[in-house]
Amino acid sequence: MTERRGYGYDIANRLQERLGPSFRAVSGAVYVSLDQLVRERLAAEAKRVESRRQVKVYYEATAQGRDRFSAWMSQSPAREPLRGELYLKLAVARGQHLPLLRAELERLERECMTELQAQTNTMALGPGAHDQVGWEVAARWLTDAAALERLGGDLRWIRMALRTIEQTADDGSIPTEALMRATAAGL
Numbered sequence: 001m002t003e004r005r006g007y008g009y010d011i012a013n014r015l016q017e018r019l020g021p022s023f024r025a026v027s028g029a030v031y032v033s034l035d036q037l038v039r040e041r042l043a044a045e046a047k048r049v050e051s052r053r054q055v056k057v058y059y060e061a062t063a064q065g066r067d068r069f070s071a072w073m074s075q076s077p078a079r080e081p082l083r084g085e086l087y088l089k090l091a092v093a094r095g096q097h098l099p100l101l102r103a104e105l106e107r108l109e110r111e112c113m114t115e116l117q118a119q120t121n122t123m124a125l126g127p128g129a130h131d132q133v134g135w136e137v138a139a140r141w142l143t144d145a146a147a148l149e150r151l152g153g154d155l156r157w158i159r160m161a162l163r164t165i166e167q168t169a170d171d172g173s174i175p176t177e178a179l180m181r182a183t184a185a186g187l
Contacts, residue, residue: 001043002069002092005060008034018091034059042068073097076104090161095172102165105158112155119147160185 001011012030019025037043042065046058061069073093077085086105093101123144133141163182168174 001037001059001061002066005046005058007056007058011059015091019087037065041065074100076107086161095168095170098165098168098172102162105162105165109155109158109162112151112158116148116151116155119144119151123148 006014008031009027011034012025012027015030016025034043038045038059041062043059044062046060048056048058050056069092073089077089089097089101123141160183163185164174164179167178167182
């Protein structure tokens with residue numbers, strides 16, 4: 001909406017196109033969000049009659065909404081849930097947002113590395129572990145291993161995003177070959 005106005009279905013489709021198949025933009029949730037944005041005066045409604053029976057409601061960002069969007073793009077995303085907020089920011093970012101995103105990704109990379117080190121240091125089978133351990137120890141080990149996998153996946157994804165931003169030109173374009181290399185290196 002900060003780029004151009006649209007009706008709910010159009011906005012949901014544009015968002016889904018940017019997010020891709022890994023992140024679902026449910027139309028119902030988009031309409032609920034649009035209603036909330038209107039109540040908070042971050043968006044405004046403009047009704048247009050398309051036919052005798054059908055009325056489409058178009059939404060556009062208000063000045064306050066554009067300011068809030070800019071402020072949100074400048075905020076540091078939380079690491080939990082890391083990808084949800086970053087996917088959304090990446091989907092709506094433009095070239096001028098890339099330095100901010102890069103700085104935040106670098107911060108998240110450092111945070112991830114620190115957490116990975118701390119998690120690795122806490123993994124131990126415990127005193128007296130020999131040929132067998134009890135289920136409680138095994139369950140804790142699996143939980144810690146899952147946390148390491150998640151952190152490792154986050155770190156790979158962060159580094160993939162950083163490599164992609166590094167290859168992006170000032171005009172926001174990136175050669176297809178550079179994009180493929182940047183993402184393949186993380187797999």
